[in-house]
Amino acid sequence: MSHPPRMDPRLAQRLGAKRAALEARRPLPPDVLRVLHADLQVRLTFHSNAIEGNTLNLRETQLVIAHGITIGGHALKEHLEATNHAAAYTAMVALAEASPPLTLAQILELHRLVMDRMLAEAGQLRRGAVTIRGAQLVPPPAREVPALLEQWLAWLETEGLQYEPVTRMALAHHGFLAVHPFLDGNGRTARLLLNLLLLRAGYPPALLLQEWRLGYLEALAQADRGRYNPLLNLLGRAVEIGLDLYLDACAATPDEEWLPLSLLARDTPHSAAYLALLIRKGRLAGTKRAGHWHSTRAALARYQAEVAAGSVPRGRPPGS
Incomplete structure (x- = not known):
């Protein structure tokens, strides 16, 4: 080697x-x-x-x-x-x-x-x-x-x-x-x-x-x-x-902690569509419920902390 x-x-x-x-x-x-x-x-x-x-x-x-x-x-x-x-x-x-x-x-x-x-x-x-x-x-x-x-x-x-x-x-x-x-x-x-x-x-x-x-x-x-x-x-x-x-x-074991992205997005500068994109890219934990993506406030906080630390890319698409 x-x-x-x-x-x-x-x-x-x-x-x-x-x-x-x-x-x-x-x-x-x-x-x-x-x-x-x-x-x-x-x-x-x-x-x-x-x-x-x-x-x-x-x-x-x-x-x-x-x-x-x-x-x-x-x-x-x-x-x-x-x-x-x-x-x-x-x-x-x-x-x-x-x-x-x-x-x-x-x-x-x-x-x-x-x-x-x-x-x-x-x-x-x-x-x-x-x-x-x-x-x-x-x-x-x-x-x-x-x-x-x-x-x-x-x-x-x-x-x-x-x-x-x-x-x-x-x-x-x-x-x-x-x-x-x-x-x-x-x-x-x-x-x-x-x-x-x-x-x-x-x-x-x-x-x-x-x-x-x-x-x-x-x-x-x-x-x-x-x-x-x-x-x-x-x-x-x-x-x-x-x-x-x-x-x-x-x-996020309790069911009530899994929230729809439309609700989570209210506390961020991002849209629900962008949060869904992050899930699909593996950058944000999420699960499908009744055909719609859900995530948790803990997962979102982890992602935001990693962005702030430079561990993941900061950029976002237009309209996010």
């Missing part, structure tokens, strides 16, 4: 503080976990698929997953990507709750769910050469893939344990993508595995935003050259979004 990975100290401090705050609230109430996972199933499906080029927006993704609605102007493949990833997310959460180490069979099952009805080789390791779009790294020959995956799995339980969890997950994420074990669906499977490992380590799922796509690809390219800090910091920010979502949900 050319440069030992080191997270930005300010980010590392925030993650440590938020992780400790979350640990103090465990075990989380089952109803809170149900709401969180229903929300994250849609969010992670939308963002992971959008990174790969799917054009369904967040609302359309939710309609496809929850109601099986066909969205006009979108190919069948995009609908399958949504329902498949949602099913794979549910399976990932179930796997995360089990204690045995990750296995090759579990990886293959997640890939099968991700690529069901879209790839004849769903759930199978590739038997031919592949390229990584936009990357200089050349994946290894297919004949080496089984052994490399076994080495990757062993690393998680041996050498990888020398790193704190988020660093370990960042290195593992890049290592898996470098092997590129499947003909297609490597990125989505890798991001599900990232979150499976985070959940097993006691973290919430990381929310890697589709707006970060170019930065994500560049960070992976830097990791190909042995420079892991950009990837570690980017994934650290994704973990922080997940921590914020969990903490905000814990703070």
Whole structure:
């Protein structure tokens, strides 16, 4: 490793503080976990698929997953990507709750769910050469893939344990993508595995935003050259979004604390539409109730504090 990975100290401090705050609230109430996972199933499906080029927006993704609605102007493949990833997310959460180490069979099952009805080789390791779009790294020959995956799995339980969890997950994420074990669906499977490992380590799922796509690809390219800090910091920010979502949900357990955005907006310079945009971008915790976004005063205060501290962008669209 050319440069030992080191997270930005300010980010590392925030993650440590938020992780400790979350640990103090465990075990989380089952109803809170149900709401969180229903929300994250849609969010992670939308963002992971959008990174790969799917054009369904967040609302359309939710309609496809929850109601099986066909969205006009979108190919069948995009609908399958949504329902498949949602099913794979549910399976990932179930796997995360089990204690045995990750296995090759579990990886293959997640890939099968991700690529069901879209790839004849769903759930199978590739038997031919592949390229990584936009990357200089050349994946290894297919004949080496089984052994490399076994080495990757062993690393998680041996050498990888020398790193704190988020660093370990960042290195593992890049290592898996470098092997590129499947003909297609490597990125989505890798991001599900990232979150499976985070959940097993006691973290919430990381929310890697589709707006970060170019930065994500560049960070992976830097990791190909042995420079892991950009990837570690980017994934650290994704973990922080997940921590914020969990903490905000814990703070808003009573139903009366979830307020419609039209009411919350009265206490801010922002419109309800802009607050909804923040929720869709993963910057403000929120949940859908009766088809309308709700958030909490605690979540809004957290967002405003992070804007004031410079942790999130300050800009807002016209008319907000």
